[in-house]
Amino acid sequence: MRALTVIPGRKHSLALTEMPEPEPSPGDLIVDALAVGVCGTDKEIAEAEYGTAPPMADRLVIGHESLGRVREAPDGSGFAPGDLVVGVVRRPDPVPCGACAIGRFDECRNGGYVERGIKQLDGYASEVWTVEPEYAVKLDPGLERVGMLMEPTSVVAKAWDQIDKVGGRSWFEPKRVLVTGAGPIGLLAALIGVQRGLEVHVLDLVAEGPKPELVTALGAVYHHEGIEAVVKEGEPDIVIEATGATSLVADAVAATGSFGVVCLTGVSPEGRNVNVDVGALNREMVLENDAIVGSVNANLGHYATAAEVLREADPGWLGRMITRRVPLEHFDQAFDLGPEHVKAVIELERS
Ligand SMILES: [Zn+2]
Ligand SMILES: [Zn+2]
DSSP, X not given: OEEEEEOTTOTTOOEEEEOOOOOOOTTOEEEEEEEEEEOXXXXXXXXXXXXXXXXXXXXXXXXXXXXXXXXXXXTTSSOOTTOEEEEOSEEOOSSOOHHHHXXXXXXXXXXXXXXXXXBEEOOSOBSEEEEOGGXXXXXXXXXXXXXXXXXXXXXXXXXXXXXXXXXXXXOOOOOEEEEEOOSHHHHHHHHHHHHTTOEEEEEOSOSSSHHHHHHHHHTOEEEOSOHHHHHHTOOOSEEEEOSOOHHHHHHHHHHOOTTOEEEEOSOOOTTOOOOOOHXXXXXXXXXXXXXXXXXXXXXXXXXXXXXXXXXXXXXXXXXXXEEEEEEGGGGGGGSOOOTTOOEEEEEOOOO
């Protein structure tokens, strides 16, 4: 079979590799891949900034935004041949820490977790993959073209779960949400906001391309003229920051109304200093009981929520989020999207 692999730490090593089909461990599902989504993490791995190969291996199969169809499922696994499935990315650390011990491996405390396609486990960008049934999630059959959006949706479902928990420390009935960034994470965060009946505003830099239409089609409001213009119309109760743009992070905190919750989901590069008036930030946070929470990854509960979110969403809208689909042999075209693009997908189905 063919797989998309990289030698972690070595630039320009991303390549199509011929390798034997994986041997299933007892109880595993065997899955014929349909597609993988490509995100910033994959780009960092391809650029040798991130990623670890499995023990004793040189190459790592990348791909963590999976979608496949079950070929073989053991009796009692809860799956059947033909089921549409997604594999979960993270596995708990072996100790395990207190968080992993209760299934909150998305909040692992010792860093000993492993991740399919990222850290010490081969990913899902191969024509065939195996997965433990307890780390596989069944998808609605109607999601055959868009189910690889499940993993980013799980990340966003977790962000919303964190916002609920932080807001839940007092009376919390948010009305306005500002999402910064109209990439896949921002758009899926906006989708959940709309599904919850909130007034959703999305801020991005681009004025053209599919992003404005995608936001408007949701029933949300698109902005591209900077955060001040958005806040002038009314302070958001919640900000979901999905760009990692250094200057936006402080602006996001300043933008909220009283008891504002800012959830940071984007990872900023280090070493980009901006001038921030920390005193003003402190004043704002204290006097308004504001909170900032960072959120990454997702546990099985968030995958279950994400499956619901996608089932409720318009499949046509989800399909328009995927602005580039390439066959496996043209994988490189999934790694060079311009800012007007939203999501690239590599198709893996064998004809
Ligand atoms: Zn990703
Ligand atoms: Zn742990």
